[in-house]
Amino acid sequence: MSKLLVGLIDYGAGNLASVRHGLLHIGFNCRISNDPVVLSTCDLLLLPGVGAFRPAMQALKASGLDAFLVQQAGLQRPLLGLCLGMQLLTESSEEGGLTEGLGLIPGRVIHFGNRRWHIGWNSLDCVSKDLMFEHSSSETYYFNHSYYYDGPREFQMCTATFGEPFAAIIRRQKIIGIQFHPEKSQDAGRRLLKHMIEGLCHA
């Protein structure tokens, strides 16, 4: 069986090197590009991201990748967002002033408030019956963020607790957003990433 090809979206706001090497390590082919023609040939699109919401969204719009991603989601192309990439999948964020997101998953991104930021390793609780996430319950993963998803429970697959529970993984059909960094969560993260990409591509 040929290896799945992951299209890593290069929009200038990502930790591309880490994600690319993580994907290669777990046995996927990987193509880094900002060209819709190239990305359209991939089995799954991965939207990475480290940084702030507003400049990242501006970069997506400037390159026309925002419209491309919405179109691809409409075509049922599997799409995975990591950390900031997950937040960009939502309708809006209050980071740096209210900014519209891709709107692929209902909900918004809000600040942690007095808790300020959530940095380090935290465990997951699976709150859905989705088998794709079941084995991740109680595993620990690396988080590094100041804002989090606030949206309907039906899209929340797993939560982590930081004072109170918040969404760590969200899903709508073939679109998944992961708030933490599976590519930097050692064996547990790699297992999850592999399982998720294969699960989405074969769903």
Next chain:
Amino acid sequence: MLKKRLVAVIVVKDGRAVQSFGYRRYLPLGRPEILASNLDRWGCDEILVLCIDRGRQGLGPDIGLLKRLASMRLSTPLIYGGGVMTAEQAALVVHHGADRVCIDFALHQDDVQPIREMAVRLGAQALIGVFPLARLGTGLQWLDHRNGVSRAFSRENIALFDQGVISEAMIIDWSHEGCAGAFDIQLVTRFPMHNVPLIAFGGISEPSQAAVLLSLPQVSAVAVGNFLNYTELAAQRFKQQLPDLLLRPTTYSRYV
């Protein structure tokens, strides 16, 4: 529950990993990427690569080293420090694989606007302020390694934390760095910026010492350098002797 962290530190000078003693004497250890690969396999919670000569010499961040580290396919969060003075440089460091960035000499500048720009671009959670400290009487003195001059904290520095521009402060007990069991806990208890998560580093070699530090609410992580680099599985052994509830359980890499 969010865990506290064991950060493994690789001190780099002239492109080589070194064992450092009080930032005055250095013994070569080898290639930083090999050490990082070991620490990655041993399940450290974060790896900090601290290039101590980049800022002093005005060389900017060591992107070549970051590329070599990325090629090792590390799956442990990577913090990079050394020579980062501008938002552009900080973004480049993240682009090449670092998850977080240490700010050292930029904190000594009168104009802290570049640090604010880093936070706008990368988010405060990506920024760690580095403070080489020593005790003087009842206060703390903050060392500028470029000229060897120590001073007190400025109002601008305190504002960076109060306003949430930087997420954590790394306190380096520079005079005890490289000395077993010598970290001065009063550098933590006397740190003037309250409600700032602290990473303690310098002279931490014993799990019992780390346990005391991690039990303090303001300490989010302990960083250990030389003492993790000599023994196979040193990080796992260190973590096994710390209270389970504080840290992520010890892991052993099995993914092939």
